[in-house]
Amino acid sequence: xxxxxxxxxxxxxxxxxxxxxxxxxxxxxxxxxxxxxxxxxxxxxxxxxxxxxxxxxxxxxxxxxxxxxxxxxxxxxxxxxxxxxxxxxxxxxxxxxxxxxxxxxxxxxxxxxxxxxxxxxxxxxxxxxxxxxxxxxxxxxxxxxxxxxxxxxxxxxxxxxxxxxxxxxxxxxxxxxxxxxxxxxxxxxxxxxxxxxxxxxxxxxxxxxxxxxxxxxxxxxxxxxxxxxxxxxxxxxxxxxxxxxxxxxxxxxxxxxxxxxxxxxxxxxxxxxxxxxxxxxxxxxxxxxxxxxxxxxxxxxxxxxxxxxxxxxxxxxxxxxxxxxxxxxxxx
Amino acid sequence: xxxxxxxxxxxxxxxxxxxxxxxxxxxxxxxxxxxxxxxxxxxxxxxxxxxxxxxxxxxxxxxxxxxxxxxxxxxxxxxxxxxxxxxxxxxxxxxxxxxxxxxxxxxxxxxxxxxxxxxxxxxxxxxxxxxxxxxxxxxxxxxxxxxxxxxxxxxxxxxxxxxxxxxxxxxxxxxxxxxxxxxxxxxxxxxxxxxxxxxxxxxxxxxxxxxxxxxxxxxxxxxxxxxxxxxxxxxxxxxxxxxxxxxxxxxxxxxxxxxxxxxxx
Numbered sequence: 001x002x003x004x005x006x007x008x009x010x011x012x013x014x015x016x017x018x019x020x021x022x023x024x025x026x027x028x029x030x031x032x033x034x035x036x037x038x039x040x041x042x043x044x045x046x047x048x049x050x051x052x053x054x055x056x057x058x059x060x061x062x063x064x065x066x067x068x069x070x071x072x073x074x075x076x077x078x079x080x081x082x083x084x085x086x087x088x089x090x091x092x093x094x095x096x097x098x099x100x101x102x103x104x105x106x107x108x109x110x111x112x113x114x115x116x117x118x119x120x121x122x123x124x125x126x127x128x129x130x131x132x133x134x135x136x137x138x139x140x141x142x143x144x145x146x147x148x149x150x151x152x153x154x155x156x157x158x159x160x161x162x163x164x165x166x167x168x169x170x171x172x173x174x175x176x177x178x179x180x181x182x183x184x185x186x187x188x189x190x191x192x193x194x195x196x197x198x199x200x201x202x203x204x205x206x207x208x209x210x211x212x213x214x215x216x217x218x219x220x221x222x223x224x225x226x227x228x229x230x231x232x233x234x235x236x237x238x239x240x241x242x243x244x245x246x247x248x249x250x251x252x253x254x255x256x257x258x259x260x261x262x263x264x265x266x267x268x269x270x271x272x273x274x275x276x277x278x279x280x281x282x283x284x285x286x287x288x289x290x291x292x293x294x295x296x297x298x299x300x301x302x303x304x305x306x307x308x309x310x311x312x313x314x315x316x317x318x319x320x321x322x323x324x325x326x327x328x329x330x331x332x
Numbered sequence: 333x334x335x336x337x338x339x340x341x342x343x344x345x346x347x348x349x350x351x352x353x354x355x356x357x358x359x360x361x362x363x364x365x366x367x368x369x370x371x372x373x374x375x376x377x378x379x380x381x382x383x384x385x386x387x388x389x390x391x392x393x394x395x396x397x398x399x400x401x402x403x404x405x406x407x408x409x410x411x412x413x414x415x416x417x418x419x420x421x422x423x424x425x426x427x428x429x430x431x432x433x434x435x436x437x438x439x440x441x442x443x444x445x446x447x448x449x450x451x452x453x454x455x456x457x458x459x460x461x462x463x464x465x466x467x468x469x470x471x472x473x474x475x476x477x478x479x480x481x482x483x484x485x486x487x488x489x490x491x492x493x494x495x496x497x498x499x500x501x502x503x504x505x506x507x508x509x510x511x512x513x514x515x516x517x518x519x520x521x522x523x524x525x526x527x528x529x530x531x532x533x534x535x536x537x538x539x540x541x542x543x544x545x546x547x548x549x550x551x552x553x554x555x556x557x558x559x560x561x562x563x564x565x566x567x568x569x570x571x572x573x574x575x576x577x578x579x580x581x582x583x584x585x586x587x588x589x590x591x592x593x594x595x596x597x
Contacts, residue, residue, distance in 0.1 A: 073442065075593055101444040111435030115366035116359065127355045128443040151366075167439065 024087065026051045026175055026206040027072060032081035034067050041067045043230040044081070049208050054201050056217040056238075057210040059227035060318055065210040066108070066179060068227070072208065073105060073177055086175060101130060104173035108180050110160045112167070114153035118144055121152055122166050129171035141199075142166045143192060158189040165196070176200065178209035182216060194219050214310045228318040242313035249307050251277040251286060253300035265292045274302070352445070356453025357460065364461065370423055374461060375468065378415045382407060382469055386476040398535055401562055408473035409557040410532045413494070415465035417527075417550070420458045420495045422519050424502035429515035432506070433594050441592040451503070459495045466491065470561070483560035486567040490556045493572055497549065497579030504582040507589035526550050549578040 074090035088095035389403030530550035552571035
């Protein structure tokens, strides 16, 4: 044994094991708990966000998303559990102050002063940071070029939201928090915001966002943490959430009048006039079905192949207000 | 990733004390002067008031009713005090409650700007507004024959101390009120009777009332301004002490109760 070389052996060994992931997580939350009076808003939430990743806290209203986010941001004290953000504890006051210089946030509500211009609003915020981004750069980044001299009160809701985002970005944060970032956007503005968020990730920004919009989680997040009633009910890449990728696929179509379901080469059932075939061997069954149809000259109208959508998984996992015991990865 | 580690131990904002406060004041001023509501309440109302009083009582000379002063000598300091109250206490309480409600305070809190810089910036802004206000009122008073004051250091001291105390009280009221819609009503509800009883609008000749209001914040401020503005006396230390005590009480409530977040903890 070489104890004389390594000094205190057990802690060093533990540190070595932890080193196997190259970089420490940007955020790690372990067993987080928070109650408001007798209401347990967050009941043992754990997750982590790796550097450069976009993670979405997804869940219905009241699931504990915002409370969790606010504890991570350092706005709210926790009752129990551990939180580590960029190597510091946001519950510790000096650490929280340092973290404010390295993180940016966009709140649920539009929070901008009405009588300043776009440029003034951003320049004011820039003055709070040690090494901010350039004001014109951020204006361009959020798509407000040409609006610099307009008063905030004259902007549309979507433009104000972009200004909000600009304020979150001006400090050049390593880590960005977005609380329901596209609420109230029209579809085009939402796509624009998504592009912007992806661009930020490409530039190396780590992002933790909350949303109750499954399309948004699916479009943006590398990983989704699905919360329900204060516990994590599922976690993983959106495509695999709740074991969705391993689920049986579903083939659905309409048969012309007079063609019986019983005559099909694969077992199927009727749902609202649509034939539904559930299968674990999609390629085989689809081939069998379509060749049968061509042989018998039967048109399979509205032919669709799908898997349970993220929405199906979301609704299943959050339906009963969440499990009271330890979280499960799948309810099926 | 290394930026934060390299600067650990240093404050995370990049500017010195004065530059940071100046930065804050600049944008507070821009915001203030462009908001027609604040401009009207803080400037037009007191000016109209002095002008009306001048039109009504401009020809009335010194009288015992006004404590040995002319009517305008009486009203110039009380209206000046009213302006400081309006911009420091009233405006501040309402503005802070509104900013908290719509998340602006939370957003400020999320930046490296230290809390003291935010509040010192607000105070400096309020002092500037009060200065402009007082200059205007003294100017209008001059038109009605009130001579220019001579004790400028005493005026400056009284003004800064009064502004600080009423700012502290304004922040305290904003801390206690939880919703922004109620803020203007509560702020005025407290202030309006006190203004009346403290002799802002009419001289009060009840010794008992004057004794009581002498321990509340408004009357000492009126008195402290009347000395250097109309009686050509220096700083009134006793009144300033009462005022400062209220400022300390306000500051204690503000520090203990102030919330940046619209949602309760």
